[in-house]
Amino acid sequence: MFRKLALIVSAVALTVAAAAPFPASIALPNDFQPEGLAVGPESTFYTGSITTGDIYRGSLRSGKGAVFVDAPPGRSATGMKVEASAQRLWVAGGFGGHAYVYSTRDGSTLANLVLSTGAGTLINDVMVTNRAAYFTDSFRPVLYQVPIGPGGRIGSPRTIPLTGPAAFIGDFPNLNGIAAPSDGHVLIVGHSSQAALYLVDPRTGSSRPLPLTGGALTPGTPDGILLDGRILWVVQNFANQLVKIELAPDLSTGRIVGVTTNALFRVPTAIGADGHRLALVNARFDLGFPPPLGPGAPPGTDFNVVQLNKP
Numbered sequence: 001m002f003r004k005l006a007l008i009v010s011a012v013a014l015t016v017a018a019a020a021p022f023p024a025s026i027a028l029p030n031d032f033q034p035e036g037l038a039v040g041p042e043s044t045f046y047t048g049s050i051t052t053g054d055i056y057r058g059s060l061r062s063g064k065g066a067v068f069v070d071a072p073p074g075r076s077a078t079g080m081k082v083e084a085s086a087q088r089l090w091v092a093g094g095f096g097g098h099a100y101v102y103s104t105r106d107g108s109t110l111a112n113l114v115l116s117t118g119a120g121t122l123i124n125d126v127m128v129t130n131r132a133a134y135f136t137d138s139f140r141p142v143l144y145q146v147p148i149g150p151g152g153r154i155g156s157p158r159t160i161p162l163t164g165p166a167a168f169i170g171d172f173p174n175l176n177g178i179a180a181p182s183d184g185h186v187l188i189v190g191h192s193s194q195a196a197l198y199l200v201d202p203r204t205g206s207s208r209p210l211p212l213t214g215g216a217l218t219p220g221t222p223d224g225i226l227l228d229g230r231i232l233w234v235v236q237n238f239a240n241q242l243v244k245i246e247l248a249p250d251l252s253t254g255r256i257v258g259v260t261t262n263a264l265f266r267v268p269t270a271i272g273a274d275g276h277r278l279a280l281v282n283a284r285f286d287l288g289f290p291p292p293l294g295p296g297a298p299p300g301t302d303f304n305v306v307q308l309n310k311p
Helices: 002-018
Strands: 025-028 034-040 043-051 053-061 063-069 079-085 090-091 098-101 110-116 124-130 132-137 142-147 157-161 177-181 187-191 196-200 208-211 222-228 231-236 240-247 254-261 268-274 277-282 303-309
Touching: 034 090, 034 277, 043 079, 043 268, 079 124, 090 124, 090 132, 098 124, 132 177, 132 196, 177 222, 177 231, 187 222, 196 222
Parallel strands: 034 079, 034 268, 124 177, 222 268
Antiparallel strands: 025 303, 034 043, 043 053, 053 063, 079 090, 090 098, 098 110, 124 132, 132 142, 142 157, 177 187, 187 196, 196 208, 222 231, 231 240, 240 254, 268 277, 277 303
8 A cells, every 4th residue: 555655745745846837047158158949859059159159058948058069269159049850059159250060969160151251240140040040230221141051951051131221231130030930931030220121032032121010129128039830930139029919821921919027037149949938148237238349248157047838
């Protein structure tokens, strides 16, 4: 009888543990200075350091994690996306003009891609489709395409000059977040200073506005974006807001249907989805932009990833 009771108690304990809520806040190493975030299979998340290029990998379920990629000196990490089918993590390389591809199995560098050279470049964010990866540049009116060939072969980068409203260069940071359906027939890019979303033809670089009803984005704050079916999530960093936009079936128009605030938001910059949950990373740019834009956050600053149910 006692053995049977013990088995019942053990089973109940396992059920309770399995049903335990995912932590609302996951601590990152102090001074990590993150900016991008990506979510992969089995509730795994990745975030990268602007200042060192290191990649931190953790579990959204348990909150545990560690530095996964100890990047060589000179690298940086901004936006990122997981290519689950190929077990790869694509990372925008910030002011260095590079992009990096890492194995999600062992953290090894699979590719070091030169997208742009010279001063005045900021490879900010990335989107991966079935046939290519696309990167934004916050200082130049271009996108960068890296073809993905048969067997997942990584091709040579090409520059896509933009025409139309997405090509506008104004106050920093201009083009920022990027999203797309899996077939990549159209790209959605966010323009921070214009507080606008644009649709871009990936073949020609021509762009047109994505009109919004139901409200407006806040100038200077739109950052990371995520296409989730017909919902487009837009992170508004300094406004500490998450905007929910319902898109038309052809993605040509959108309607703002909700704006979420959260006491844990501390200048969030990127977003990923994990089932019915969303994860955002706090960059804390209010404490200082990292070099070369500023001195960075003071030594000892804490950073974290925030989780919430989809509103």
